[in-house]
Amino acid sequence: MKSIKTPFLCILFLAVFSCKKEKTDTDNLFKFRDFISYTTSGTVSVTKPVQISLSKDVSQWNIGEEIPLNLVSIKPTVSGKLILKNKHTLHFIPSEYLDSNTEYTVSVKLSDLFKNIASEFKTYTFQFKTIKPNFNIVTNNLQSYSKELQYIEGRLKSSDIISISHAKKLISASQKGHKLSIQWNESYANARSFDFKIDSIKRFIEDNEIRVTWNGKAINSDNKGEEIIKIPGKNNFVITKLDVVHSPAQYLSINFSDPLKKQQNFDGLVSIQGVKNPKFIVDGNVLKVYPNTKLIGTIVIDVFQGIKNDDNYKLKKPFSETITFQEQKPQIRLIGNGTILPNSSQLKFNFEA
Template identity: 30%
Template sequence: MKKQHIQFKTIIYFLSLILILNACKQKSIETVSTQEVSNYITSHTSSQIEPSDEVFFRLSNLKYDQYKIGTELQSDAVSISPKVKGKFIWKDNQKVVLVPDEPLSFDQLYEVKIDLGSFFKDTQLKDYTFKFNTDRLIFDPYNFKLNQLSSQDSDELEFSADIYSNLNLTQENIHKYIDVEVEGKNQEIKNLVLRSPSIFHFTVGPLLKNDKEQVIVVKHDFKERNSESKGERSTKIPSKKDFVVISSEIIDNQKGHIQVVFSNGLKKQQFDGLIKIDNYSGQYKFTAKNNQLDIYVDNTIQGKHTLTFNSAILDKNNNPLKAQQEFNLVFKQTMPQIKAVSSGTIVPFEKEVIFPFEAISLDTVEIEIFKIFENNILDFLRYSKLSDASSDGFIGRVIHNQKIALKNISKKSNKNTWVRYALDLHRLTTLEPGAVYQVRIGFKKSYANFDCKGKDVSEINDTKQSTFSHFRYYNGYSYEHNDDPCYPAYYRRNRFIYRNLLASNLGLIVKEAKNDHIKVFATDLKSGSTVQGVTIKLFDKQQQLIAEKKTDGQGMVDFIDKPSGLYVVAKNAKNYAYVALKNNLSNSMSPFEISGTSHQNGIAGYLYGERGVWRPGDTLHLSYMLYDKKNTIASSHPVNLVVSDSKGKTKFNFSETENSDGLYVFHVPTNTSDPTGQWSATARIGNHTTSKRLKVETIKPNRIKVDMEFPNDEIDVSNNEAFKLVASWLHGAP
């Protein structure tokens, strides 16, 4: 009995051990190290997106399979909660995207669950989950204006406004979201245009002034995808008899630009002394057009000020302003910003590699340099352009991080003024030939020269791990924080500079022709001259070397019959150049005539005329040039030319044997009664044909303006008077 009890306990321990081991094998990816995660998933959707943004994740080290691209994943491979109508598809060999039937809901937390076992059969990990929030609904009508439609009629006005929104507004659906009423009557919204990614502009009118003042009301009340918006704003249309200031607003703080709208058109007058801003002693500049007055003041002005309009201001009918008017304006501080002042990836250099940028309202910036190693460039170009700001840890890493006080670069203050700065990358790090360096310039709240007095931000802590890490939510976050420098949400990647640089003096042009013919041209970017002896390597899509040559005296290399060539790498001493031969990266040729002529068995022909357009009745002098590389055609072989008019009727058919070194000449007569339009000419020699379109048009003759001047109202032939005749050519603009 005791022996059986021991055996039973042994079985229990053994089963427990199996369960524990099995649990270890099925552990969640969220419990493993970051290094283990990166072996399977390199990137995915950030934590905060617009409902219309792409939901994706990118896997790593998958075998290439071109047939799966564009196909739908199995339902158990990935899921999203709350459930979204749509499907997950392969966008490329590594990237999976969600294709929803309609945009995602506003202000919603989503969770994407990925079954790693569906993609990696040898993994011990099971599921990986990432979450993201969509932005809340934004719908804010603002910037109301009343403008005169013409300078002659002050009583006919047009109302315009802007809408700040993350909805996809169109002329067809705008009435679903907003109503504009004048004294209770609904008005038609016209000319809806998108001025920027989130700002829409529309107009209403014409609106006529009445004997009494009228009220324009803009209101909205709707529900849309898990959110709702409701609001109402109004402005007034003054009466015919009143000359008043309708509105006054700051258009651009940085430029000190104020825009004022009057009820009537303005008389040409001096506004100095008639318009004043309290506690401001700087200069004014005025620009008036119809009923709109633009005022420019110094950009150093800040804070709350009162703008006063004197009643002595006159409209175009000399009517004075109804009464003195005052408007309260708030000149905001210029928000801390940086911007790149140049573009492109390849930077020619000698001893210095200069990186210029501009900053405003900043004391300090943070510089980070991400190095994409030379031996990883082809892997980088597999899914990216050379200019793409990738942070893939498989191809590179951060090699330098430094905080730089801007006063150490330039003593000039950037308070409310853009100031240009320049960095020499050679002083920051050692630049390895052939490597690509991503220069990142960012900033934090503590680096900004911005006053946050009056705002309680003491309870808000920035959750970002570093300046350049992705934005993370913090307690107390609100969407309005995205545009407020007093909050951490303002300091995001989209406000920073990310630019890839390849320090090289070598330029590369690659041309692909028919029959898998690739031509490569190498030039010196500093002098523009061709470079001889440059090593040009051609790689296929598996990054295997398939050809290697050196440029000739013209800086050129020919690769013939290389259909699998996808990457071109050039090297000359310490100078490198890279080109990915992808169709979507080639320069567009659509604006140019590049059809040229094609050879048929080594034979080519070219048909041309002595001019580009003829009139009916002219003789068309056409020439045909024959190129016979192998001399397979006898010099006495005839060339037949057929010319048809615009209606398809044959007007000329003649065979010519006489030629001079393959140049045949034809003289084609026409009649004045022949139809105009596109004629056609076809030259044939053997089985080879060459065609050309001919323009036969009626051209207006030169015109002369004639004026004859008479000294008296009556002409007396007996006086033998002389008259002056003036003639001028009407030739248009010189």
């Protein structure tokens, strides 16, 4: 038995280690600072060109000129072209979008760019990875075309650029087993965010619901799920949702099942704890309530039965909910990109607040 087991274990040992992923050593940017000032790094969009910024100008080619591809090698292999963006920056522009969630290794032949270069600096190797596909679905307020037909607007947000054709494959909606039409804003063929409208939702006598489902298979994402949205019956005038909106101005959004009567006095019908004389704006099925002061913390909201829909029917029952107004933290966005090197002189850190 030993003569059989020993070769088998050796073969298994060799198979395991031969299948291990080969590790690629990348070079230290600080060590190569006399030749390289910046390269594409970290996690990037599949749409971005691969950037190689040199510490010295090159004079062999004109700005905007396509230069020999053999100056760089990319693994996995990518077809495209290499151009001189400016006197010290190379851009590799892929023929098609890069593969998502993929690690790329790029080698630059510095010996073909600069003369009399030491052997240890002849090639510079760096890596970057493309964004993993993911997305989320946000459904907004219920609005009405008529007493019988309604719609819900929403937004799809993707972790990276996707096409409108792929976006359409990610979401579907149904009511009583029948597929609902989803209308898309097709202003952009490729984007990170797409607006849509779940259209022609039927309003029955009794309360009903629609089922919104999503599946990321079309963009190689494992994200899938569903949301059930209740649709109140024709004779059920109620509040369906309450949200806090912080930007551009803070207000309370109260979504009703019916369009509201515009010419009515809302004073005393909506109470926000600690707020006097709020302002009201009617937007179809939505009442926007603007406090006269910024709200922070946990606050009680009361809505009373005197509010009328456009058929002059009053709210069926009072509504009360405790919600939290969170203080918005200041956000900083970097302007441009790059790498801060230890020997950078007169360093400027540009940002937008």
